[in-house]
Each structure stands twice: as C-alpha cells, then as structure tokens.
Amino acid sequence: MELTGTILQGPDLEPLEGRVVVGEDGRIEAIEETVVDSEDIILPAFVNAHTHVGDSIAKEAGGGLSLEELVAPPDGLKHRLLRAASHEELVDAVRTSLEYMERGGTVACFDFREGGVGGVEVLRAAAEGQAIDAYAFARESLEAMEAGDGFGASGANDDTFDREREATRAASKPFAIHAGEGDPSDLDPALDLEPEFLIHVVHPEPDHLERIEEQAVPVVLCPRSNLVTGVGFPPVEDLLERTTLALGTDNVMLNSPSMFREMEFLAKLSDVPAREILKMATVNGADLLGLEYGALEVGRVGRVLVLDGDSPNLSGVRDPVRAVVRRAGVDDVERVVFAE
Structure with a gap:
C-alpha cells in the first residue's frame, strides 16, 4: 500500500x-x-487515552448537575442509568461510539469500564468485528481487571487501591487512576501508587508537579470534560514542562468522542503549540501502552x-x-x- x-x-x-x-x-x-x-x-491515527463509552446510553443527560451528581459511584446519574440498561442496550450504545471513533480516525481507546466483569464483556461484544482497539481498564473488582486489560481506579479518596495496584503488577497490566480532578487532595495518594498514568490533574500544587516530574508519570488531559463539569482547566503548560501528556475525551455522556474537537478546544484555550497537541492525540497516547x-x-x-x-x-x-x-x-x- x-x-x-x-x-x-x-x-x-x-x-x-x-x-x-x-x-x-x-x-x-x-x-x-x-x-x-x-x-x-x-x-x-488518533489514540483516545481516556474514555467512558458506557455513557453512550446517556448522551447529554443530566444537564446542570454537578460532577458528583453526574458520575460519582454508586448513585450518580450515569451509574443509575447503567444499572437500568440491559446488556443488549449497552452493547448497541457502545458500538455506535466505537464506530464514530473509527470514522474519525481513532484506532485505539483506553476505556474505564464500569460494571465489573460484565462491563468488560460489554466492551468486548461492542468491539467485535470492528477495527478499533478498545482497551478495558476495568473497575470494581480484581476479577474484572483479570478479564480486562488493566485497572482504572476512580480516585484515591474513594479507596486505597493497594490491593488492585499489586494485582496489576503481578498480572503485568497497567494501572491508571483519576487524580486532581475536583481538588488536589487525592494527588499524593494517587502518586504513591506509582500508576502508569494519571487522568485529569486539574489542580496540582507545586509539590505535585515536582513529584509527577520526579516519578515520570504521564498525564491524560480531558479539557472539554473538565469545563463541562465545572472543575476548571488543567495547567497544561506547567504539566507539559514536566511530563508526557496525552488526550482523552472522557464521558460520552458529556462530550462526543472526537479527537478533532478535543484538539481544537485545547488549542484555542491555551498557548500550547499545535505540534505538542497533535502529539498528545497520537504518538503520546500510543506510547502510554507501548503500542506497536x-x-x-x-x-x-x-x-x-x-x-x-x-x-x-x-x-x-x-x-x-x-x-x-x-x-x-x-x-x-x-x-x-x-x-x-
């Protein structure tokens, strides 16, 4: 070719x-x-380094709700909608988002999977027959992590996650965690877990930036989601000076899983050079998992x-x-x- x-x-x-x-x-x-x-x-081609495609059943639901009301487990709106949906409904909804990503040039996504083993099975079924690589960063149980491709923790204020971190090491699978999304309180315990990468990091303090650099922990940014949920805008330039950055589109409930939109949004709300943003959307995301x-x-x-x-x-x-x-x-x- x-x-x-x-x-x-x-x-x-x-x-x-x-x-x-x-x-x-x-x-x-x-x-x-x-x-x-x-x-x-x-x-x-694009690598979408953080998604929640299970939310595809709830596009634009929950307007005006806070971040906690929208997505906090176990009773945030998205979790109630996920529990109410059938396996078939979830698979069909997720499949449409994967198809949309493929059409827009995305060849891989790293998806935080709600629903335990069943959630991993939803993603596997939705991705069957499609070309996109949909990686399941399972949540909620070690069994789900073993069925999936890694573990995606909700945040260090929710639990210690020591057991899950050790299990991923034993299984040679990646461990990623939300951190610094609403405030800085969960950044130090998240960094203590030595994750393969962090998600969001909207509110790092100077000592967190130093730790991120010292530990060489990559960060996945989701700027559209952060503004929609009202948590703020990440300090992209400060982070870029210290570590590798990738881009994700986060919850399909809140944003289309379009890397074009994510790049344009970040470019027009920051002073980050276009080349760096394109690297975040492509080569940096692929390097997070050592993809070929x-x-x-x-x-x-x-x-x-x-x-x-x-x-x-x-x-x-x-x-x-x-x-x-x-x-x-x-x-x-x-x-x-x-x-x-």
Whole structure:
C-alpha cells in the first residue's frame, strides 16, 4: 500500500512531502521524500487515552448537575442509568461510539469500564468485528481487571487501591487512576501508587508537579470534560514542562468522542503549540501502552490517518500541523488505515 502527500512523520511529526509504503505484513516499509501529485495530509491515527463509552446510553443527560451528581459511584446519574440498561442496550450504545471513533480516525481507546466483569464483556461484544482497539481498564473488582486489560481506579479518596495496584503488577497490566480532578487532595495518594498514568490533574500544587516530574508519570488531559463539569482547566503548560501528556475525551455522556474537537478546544484555550497537541492525540497516547503503532516510522505498524488536503475545509492551508489541530474534522477524513 502506498500513500502520498504531506507526511507528518517521526515522533515529532515533522512534515515531509513524499510517500509512505505499508507492506503486506502491516508494517511501514518506507517513508521517502519525493515530489508527489497529492494534497493529502498523512499522519498517525488518533489514540483516545481516556474514555467512558458506557455513557453512550446517556448522551447529554443530566444537564446542570454537578460532577458528583453526574458520575460519582454508586448513585450518580450515569451509574443509575447503567444499572437500568440491559446488556443488549449497552452493547448497541457502545458500538455506535466505537464506530464514530473509527470514522474519525481513532484506532485505539483506553476505556474505564464500569460494571465489573460484565462491563468488560460489554466492551468486548461492542468491539467485535470492528477495527478499533478498545482497551478495558476495568473497575470494581480484581476479577474484572483479570478479564480486562488493566485497572482504572476512580480516585484515591474513594479507596486505597493497594490491593488492585499489586494485582496489576503481578498480572503485568497497567494501572491508571483519576487524580486532581475536583481538588488536589487525592494527588499524593494517587502518586504513591506509582500508576502508569494519571487522568485529569486539574489542580496540582507545586509539590505535585515536582513529584509527577520526579516519578515520570504521564498525564491524560480531558479539557472539554473538565469545563463541562465545572472543575476548571488543567495547567497544561506547567504539566507539559514536566511530563508526557496525552488526550482523552472522557464521558460520552458529556462530550462526543472526537479527537478533532478535543484538539481544537485545547488549542484555542491555551498557548500550547499545535505540534505538542497533535502529539498528545497520537504518538503520546500510543506510547502510554507501548503500542506497536503510533509515530510513522519504518518498522512500526501502519495505523495511519489520511486527510483530504484539498477538501473545502483544508484546501490552501499553509501549516498542515496547525490545520489538523485547529481546523480539520471528520468530514476531511479520506481514509483510515487499520494495519494489524
């Protein structure tokens, strides 16, 4: 397979006019600079590093409710709606969100799974037959973690999670945890657990920033969700100076699982360079789990997003990286390559 256009290649997404060759084994065989007759923009496909796709049964429910009223276990609105839905209803709703993500260039999502083992089974059933890699960060029990791909903790103020952390280490699976979303009180105990990554970190204090840097703990930001729930906006520049950042769209109840929207939102509400934001949405997310795809480099699996650079929206852009982050959308997607 040969793709031609402006290639955003390597870990730093450097633009290069030329061609990408993906072999029959699904790996990138060549990235070559050459003059081509194509306006396409070729980039790594998106990795949505934090979702709650179970919320797909409750899109735009709960307007005006607080964060606790919306999502706090066990009786927040989302949890009541999840308990009331049948297995089939949940699978159908989750499947629609996964399909939407695929169409928008997302090839993997890291989903915090409510519902124990049953919740993991919902995600597995919804993802069956689809190309997207839907990773289940199970919650609520060790059995769910063993059935899933890791453990996703609600927050260190809810429990100690020592047992779950040790279990993930024994199972060689990742442990991630919400932290610093509403206030800073759960950041130190979350960092004590030495997680593979933190979610949100809206309210870090200087000592938390130092610990994040010292421990080299990556952080997944969900800025649209944070503003919708009224918890504030993360200190993106401070975090970026200290650690690796990735992007997630969080609860489908609150936001569409669109990485285009997440990038544009962050770009227009911060001074973070477009290249850094695009890295958060692509290569950094893939690196959180050591995935074989991510940066467009020879030898890596070719999961590639191709945008129509001659679309009415993108025709004439002068800066392809900035255009992808601030302007592009699902309608500009020409092709998503899901190499295995």
